[in-house]
Amino acid sequence: MAHEEKGEFALIRWIRRRLGRAPKFVAIPSGDDMAGLDLAGEGLVQITTDMLLDGVHFDTATATLRQIGYKSMACSLSDAAAMAALPRAAVASAALPRSFTPEQARELTLGMLDAADPFGCALVGGDVTAWDQPLAVNVALIATESGTLAVRRGGAQPGDDIFVTGTLGGSLVSGRHLSFTPRVAEARALAAAVSLHSMIDLSDGLSSDLNHICDESGVGCDLLADAVPISDAARSAADPLAAALNDGEDFELCFTCSPADGQRLLASPPVQVTLTRVGRITLTRDRMLVDAEGRSQPLVPRGYEHFR
Amino acid sequence: MAHEEKGEFALIRWIRRRLGRAPKFVAIPSGDDMAGLDLAGEGLVQITTDMLLDGVHFDTATATLRQIGYKSMACSLSDAAAMAALPRAAVASAALPRSFTPEQARELTLGMLDAADPFGCALVGGDVTAWDQPLAVNVALIATESGTLAVRRGGAQPGDDIFVTGTLGGSLVSGRHLSFTPRVAEARALAAAVSLHSMIDLSDGLSSDLNHICDESGVGCDLLADAVPISDAARSAADPLAAALNDGEDFELCFTCSPADGQRLLASPPVQVTLTRVGRITLTRDRMLVDAEGRSQPLVPRGYEHFR
Numbered sequence: 001m002a003h004e005e006k007g008e009f010a011l012i013r014w015i016r017r018r019l020g021r022a023p024k025f026v027a028i029p030s031g032d033d034m035a036g037l038d039l040a041g042e043g044l045v046q047i048t049t050d051m052l053l054d055g056v057h058f059d060t061a062t063a064t065l066r067q068i069g070y071k072s073m074a075c076s077l078s079d080a081a082a083m084a085a086l087p088r089a090a091v092a093s094a095a096l097p098r099s100f101t102p103e104q105a106r107e108l109t110l111g112m113l114d115a116a117d118p119f120g121c122a123l124v125g126g127d128v129t130a131w132d133q134p135l136a137v138n139v140a141l142i143a144t145e146s147g148t149l150a151v152r153r154g155g156a157q158p159g160d161d162i163f164v165t166g167t168l169g170g171s172l173v174s175g176r177h178l179s180f181t182p183r184v185a186e187a188r189a190l191a192a193a194v195s196l197h198s199m200i201d202l203s204d205g206l207s208s209d210l211n212h213i214c215d216e217s218g219v220g221c222d223l224l225a226d227a228v229p230i231s232d233a234a235r236s237a238a239d240p241l242a243a244a245l246n247d248g249e250d251f252e253l254c255f256t257c258s259p260a261d262g263q264r265l266l267a268s269p270p271v272q273v274t275l276t277r278v279g280r281i282t283l284t285r286d287r288m289l290v291d292a293e294g295r296s297q298p299l300v301p302r303g304y305e306h307f308r
Numbered sequence: 309m310a311h312e313e314k315g316e317f318a319l320i321r322w323i324r325r326r327l328g329r330a331p332k333f334v335a336i337p338s339g340d341d342m343a344g345l346d347l348a349g350e351g352l353v354q355i356t357t358d359m360l361l362d363g364v365h366f367d368t369a370t371a372t373l374r375q376i377g378y379k380s381m382a383c384s385l386s387d388a389a390a391m392a393a394l395p396r397a398a399v400a401s402a403a404l405p406r407s408f409t410p411e412q413a414r415e416l417t418l419g420m421l422d423a424a425d426p427f428g429c430a431l432v433g434g435d436v437t438a439w440d441q442p443l444a445v446n447v448a449l450i451a452t453e454s455g456t457l458a459v460r461r462g463g464a465q466p467g468d469d470i471f472v473t474g475t476l477g478g479s480l481v482s483g484r485h486l487s488f489t490p491r492v493a494e495a496r497a498l499a500a501a502v503s504l505h506s507m508i509d510l511s512d513g514l515s516s517d518l519n520h521i522c523d524e525s526g527v528g529c530d531l532l533a534d535a536v537p538i539s540d541a542a543r544s545a546a547d548p549l550a551a552a553l554n555d556g557e558d559f560e561l562c563f564t565c566s567p568a569d570g571q572r573l574l575a576s577p578p579v580q581v582t583l584t585r586v587g588r589i590t591l592t593r594d595r596m597l598v599d600a601e602g603r604s605q606p607l608v609p610r611g612y613e614h615f616r
Contacts, residue, residue, distance in 0.1 A: 011410045011436065015417055022430045026397065035432035037397050039452055041349020047432065049448050051401035053439045089334065089345050093359035093446050102319045109323055122330045124343035124355065128319065131361050133441045138401050140357050140448030144347055 033082035043145030054134035069111020077182035084191035085143035154216035161262030169244035170233025341390035351453030362442035377419020385490035392499035393451035462524035469570030477552035478541025
């Protein structure tokens with residue numbers, strides 16, 4: 001659910017308002033990477049759903065069905081990572097073009113299992129229909145708290161360090177969006193090592209996703225342009241920094257923690273992937289991009305709006 | 309997930325085999341109306357997913373978006389009914405034609421809430437994307453055991469009475485498939501009153517769905533043609549019995565129980581909806597349709613095969 005398309009914000013706001021009267025067992029309502037339910041078990045049962053579409057999230061002309069299946073599952077696993085949750089089980093639906101062969105449907109399923117199996121996440125059911133239109137795939141995933149509590153978007157504190165994992169940008173150009181490893185293990189190691197105040201997975205791009213953290217937390221940020229880790233693929237873009245901020249589909253983590261915990265993470269990283277401190281959460285609600293000379297400009301979430 | 313399209317059986321069998329190595333916490337694996345997870349809570353957490361497509365499950369030219377949203381949620385609620393489970397929360401995804409207005413998206417959401425609200429089921433999240441293709445809607449739903457255990461497809465015993473609720477056939481012609489009440493309350497009342505050995509919701513049609521119960525239970529059946537309750541809409545069909553058996557989308561319940569419990573249900577029905585005894589589970593694996601003269605013919609699941 002991190003994969004909300006940028007835009008249609010009015011719709012999403014309306015839906016969230018309409019859903020405002022959630023019953024008490026809904027511990028984490030709509031608006032986070034996963035919703036959290038208190039079902040009288042040990043910790044919250046969390047759920048997310050993501051629909052991936054031909055021509056939008058993948059292209060059947062260039063990606064294999066195994067890659068498409070992989071990405072469909074990996075996007076939902078990345079939502080679980082954003083909560084530092086343990087992925088447990090998934091259900092998948094697919095609308096298959098009528099020309100599809102059973103072999104193609106199997107490839108799609110195998111791709112899902114490629115993504116889920118390493119995390120011990122079980123594919124437990126599904127729904128398959130043929131139609132005269134392009135491929136659409138939906139994965140809904142259940143995760144649980146295990147060892148650590150769910151890390152939400154809304155817990156960022158003024159003064160927090162802002163971190164990202166890995167390098168950003170160029171995911172669509174390089175094809176990484178079809179083969180990325182969801183940061184499930186990294187998120188859980190980070191949450192076990194320090195107190196993560198907020199976290200999100202970078203699906204829309206840092207400029208949008210950091211704004212989501214600020215929105216939910218009621219804070220602002222100073223993002224240091226020079227600190228943003230730019231991927232090799234983004235370096236060959238016309239504007240590498242813009243690519244790193246706005247391309248989206250990085251599926252890395254963005255999280256915040258106290259400066260003391262930030263020091264601890266940098267001194268002795270609990271993960272293999274690179275951790276980069278990219279800025280600070282601020283009390284003012286302004287979201288700013290600050291350059292090496294200290295000049296700042298608004299950090300604008302760059303995405304397309306569906307209903308413009 | 310009851311709403312597996314008929315056909316592509318080889319694919320579904322392959323997927324189920326491939327998923328055979330489910331971890332131990334998967335108490336109810338793929339192949340039932342919902343999968344059941346033992347997440348160290350009180351009873352099983354159950355999950356289902358259903359994708360509904362324009363031109364297949366609804367027609368945007370004739371159905372309102374509120375009706376389509378309603379049906380999308382009601383199909384998943386019907387899966388919960390089939391398990392006699394308590395629906396708790398749902399997440400929805402939609403692929404919206406790019407021409408959609410926010411108002412149309414809201415109508416779709418309101419329809420989902422029309423269906424979910426009466427059952428206290430919370431819509432807790434979603435995923436919206438615009439594309440250049442027809443509408444596709446997915447609802448994934450979590451239900452829990454509450455008071456009674458999950459009723460599965462595979463528990464039918466030789467000698468069991470077979471019952472259905474309501475009347476069958478003509479759902480697509482009459483438009484009932486857009487407005488049916490999922491039998492959640494009825495299923496829970498029945499499960500509280502007697503020991504239900506097996507249950508399924510009638511999405512594919514009795515001829516297919518009763519075969520699913522027999523397949524999963526390793527039993528056969530004698531379905532009494534004269535006993536099948538035919539809806540008013542099906543009565544005007546060329547072959548009313550065939551309509552009742554094969555039209556599908558009734559979203560009534562089919563269940564089995566001991567003859568003693570069957571007597572009890574008929575003597576003092578715990579539900580308002582009509583209960584009809586339509587046959588008996590048999591030890592032989594033959595699935596037979598028996599007419600008033602006692603002549604029997606095979607009960608053939610009539611559906612279209614996607615991959616024929």
